[in-house]
Amino acid sequence: MEITNDSSPRAVSRTAEGRVAAGRAFAWLLVLGGGAGLIASWGITLDKIKLLYDPNYTPGCSINSVVSCSDIMASDQASVFGFPNSMLGLVAYGIVVCVGVSLLAGGRFRRWYWLTLHAGTLFGIGFCTWLQFESLYRINAVCLWCCLAWIATTVLFWYMTSFNFRHGVLPVPGWVKVFFSEFAWALPVLHIGIIAILILVRWWDFWTS
Template sequence: MRRTAGGSRAFALLLVLCGAAGLLASWVITLDRFKLLEDPDFVPGCSLNPVLSCGSVMESDQAEAFGFPNPMLGLAAYAVVICVGVSLLAGAAFPRWYWLAFGAGCLFGVGIVSWLQFESLYRINALCLWCCLAWLATIPLFWYVTSFSVRNGFLPAPGPVKTFLAEFTWVLPVLHIGIVGMLILTRWWDFWTS
């Protein structure tokens, strides 16, 4: 088992890009949330129709899962992701505990995203495009960080799993995003086809 590990340039860039995408989404949602608090009649720019309705999502109870607006958590979490990516680009190597803590944060993030996906599709009955960008940032982030930890021996896994992840990590986020896309498509099939 390795004691420390740094990441490849590609992995570091993936972290920076996913973190930047999530940070952008969180920032825009936070700004729109402030505007909505100032003016209850404010309509966010991404409220395009009954399905793509950021305002409906922002005004839901689920938008404050921890007692404060969810994007505030995203502002901090995605900033950490960017910092880790930039540190890797600079040649940093982190110990096992660091990667496990980072992976736990990514697991928490994908868990929250999955819950929000369910809530958006089946309870709120609307999608926020900026939230979807955060989903698209979090899903590959989770799978690639998990793969990195398994391949470096920080998380135990059998040899075939390590071999698969060494070559085909990309399959997991593509499959995950594809399933979410199919759920969205089938949930509003009548709307999209009418």
């Protein structure tokens, strides 16, 4: 068994049975990222419930005609699967937090477990990307809670991808491992920066008026 005491996100332990354990930094990233998404989902869910009781209720994150959670919550896109998207977030982000806590407790997981978690983050980033397009170009509004969930999902996806690449859960060329070992932070920063630029450009006249 090979064990590393490195606390960076690159730290990993692999047992003879093929189970892999991440370092504490990566575990905390899952806990904090999942927690941020959980808070966003909980905030949206509470506001949605209040809107059901009182159609005239204005969520605290509805600031103006652009930053308007009310418009987002009232849209068809907010309930793609027949129930509020935030309820899906409560489950998904809760799972991520549980995985992070399990790693902090010394948990080690087999390859299929990491691949399943990676698939979940891939679905999450794909779903968020679609919601971002709908929000900017169909609903014509953004939600601050949603933005928090988008950021959390983006960070979780790229660091989960980095983890699986660097530790052989997904086979990739050596240069890919080196890139993700040194610049794992770059892709989530670039991704979030692009989203911010799209939001800025979409309502440029509004922001500058």
